[in-house]
Amino acid sequence: MSRAEVARHRGAFGRLLRSELRLSLGRRRNQLLLVLLMSVPILLGIVLAIVSDSAYAGQGPGFIDRVSGNGLFLVVTALFLCAPFLLPLVTSIAAGDAIAGEAGAGTLRYLLVVPVRRGTLLAAKAISAATFMLLAVLLVTLAALITGGLLFGFSDLTLLSGQEIPVSAGLARMLGVAAYVAMSLTGLVAVGLFFSTLSEVPVGVMAATVVVAIVSTVLDSLPQLSAIHPYLLTHHWFDFAEFLRFEVSWSLLGQGLWVQLAWVAVFGSLAWARFTTADITS
Numbered sequence: 001m002s003r004a005e006v007a008r009h010r011g012a013f014g015r016l017l018r019s020e021l022r023l024s025l026g027r028r029r030n031q032l033l034l035v036l037l038m039s040v041p042i043l044l045g046i047v048l049a050i051v052s053d054s055a056y057a058g059q060g061p062g063f064i065d066r067v068s069g070n071g072l073f074l075v076v077t078a079l080f081l082c083a084p085f086l087l088p089l090v091t092s093i094a095a096g097d098a099i100a101g102e103a104g105a106g107t108l109r110y111l112l113v114v115p116v117r118r119g120t121l122l123a124a125k126a127i128s129a130a131t132f133m134l135l136a137v138l139l140v141t142l143a144a145l146i147t148g149g150l151l152f153g154f155s156d157l158t159l160l161s162g163q164e165i166p167v168s169a170g171l172a173r174m175l176g177v178a179a180y181v182a183m184s185l186t187g188l189v190a191v192g193l194f195f196s197t198l199s200e201v202p203v204g205v206m207a208a209t210v211v212v213a214i215v216s217t218v219l220d221s222l223p224q225l226s227a228i229h230p231y232l233l234t235h236h237w238f239d240f241a242e243f244l245r246f247e248v249s250w251s252l253l254g255q256g257l258w259v260q261l262a263w264v265a266v267f268g269s270l271a272w273a274r275f276t277t278a279d280i281t282s
Contacts (some may be wrong), residue, residue: 006209007154009273011092011119012116012120013116013123013124014174016116016120016121016124017124017128020124020125020127020128021128021131023128024094024129024131024132025132025135026042030093030132030281031092032092033090033093033136034135034136034139034248036091037082037086037087037090037136037139037140038139038140038142038143038149039079039143040078040081040086040140040143041074041075041077041140041143041148042143042146042147043145043146044067044074044077044078044081045067045071045074045147045148045151045152046147046151046185047202048064048068048074048151048152049068049152051114051160052168062094062138063230064077065147066158067152068152068156069152069155070148070153070154070157070158070170071145071146071147071148071151071152071154072148072154072157072167072170072171072174074144074145074148074152074239075141075144075174075177075178076174076177076240077164077245078140078141078143078144079137079140079141079144079177079181080105080202080238081179081226082140083174083184083237083238085210087133087137087140087181087185088185088188088209088210088211088213089131089206090132090133090136090157091129091185091188091189091192091209091256092131092188092192092205092206092207092210094128094129094133094189094193094208095126095190095192095193096103096192096193096195096205096209097135097188097202097205097206098125098126098129098192098196099122099125099126099193099194099196099197099275100192100195100196100197100198100199100200100202100204100205101196101202103199103200104200104201104202106149115231117276118275118276119275119276120272121275122193122197122272122275125193125196125269126189126190126193126271129189129192129193130186130189133182133185133186133189134182134184136149137178137181137182137185138178139153140178141175141178142175145171145174145265153169154167154171155167156170157169157170157173159244159245159246160214160244160245161245161246163191163245163246172213173243173244173245176240176243177240177243179257180239180240180243180253180260181237183242183261184236184237184240184256184257186261186263186264187233187260187262187263187264187267188212188213188259189207189232189264190263190264190266190267190268190271191209191212191233191263191267192205192206193267193268193271194206194267194268194270194271194274195215196271197271197274197275197278198208198274205270208280211234212233213219213234216232216233216234217234218233218256220232220235221233225259228236230255230259231259231262232259232260233259235259235261236252236253236255236256236259236260237256239252239253239256
């Protein structure tokens with residue numbers, strides 16, 4: 001392939017990707033989802049500020065009792081609450097709608113008229129879905145940081161092991177938590193993209209993708225299946241707590257990322273094989 005052909009190919013892919021991003025981020029439904037996600041840390045912060053001096057102070061899931069003492073912990077708490085269902089739901093909607101939404105609307109065959117390969121179109125859809133997921137995690141993080149800073153302020157971060165680190169280092173740890181959460185959802189993006197190539201009903205695809213995450217969580221809770229736990233999609237999702245230890249176990253975080261990479265490789269390949277060979281009728 002000549003340089004001119006490579007440049008044309010890159011230009012076509014860039015235009016296609018920009019179009020997909022505008023479509024994904026411009027939908028009112030998706031914008032509403034992002035707003036609702038941002039409201040989680042805001043409402044959580046307001047509630048904690050109201051009850052901080054009451055008998056309910058300190059009650060609730062992990063990290064929540066630390067928020068009133070340091071607003072940085074609102075980031076961890078918000079992501080901890082959103083990770084089991086809300087973020088997977090948003091990810092499933094973005095990935096599940098990628099191909100099935102076009103097929104259900106009858107626009108997929110017209111989209112394939114664009115002079116790009118099917119694999120290129122699938123890659124643009126995958127990047128668009130991953131970008132939407134990343135934006136959702138980023139907005140939750142930013143909303144938590146702003147709300148936590150305004151309501152509780154920032155101070156030196158006391159880690160789970162008792163040591164204190166400066167605010168700047170604590171902020172870097174929170175960004176690490178957000179980055180790990182986002183990367184932990186990439187496997188689910190690949191699963192949703194594969195399911196999206198199998199159906200013309202986007203709602204069913206979204207539901208099936210969420211069910212995969214739920215089933216993985218259920219299996220992960222059964223001690224009888226401990227042999228397969230390390231390979232489950234959701235097993236390492238909450239390993240972001242390593243960023244709250246003085247000595248971060250990078251090997252444990254690496255294991256979680258390798259598992260996600262494996263899921264992306266397997267289901268990304270299945271999506272490519274299905275989409276590039278399927279007969280498009282709608």
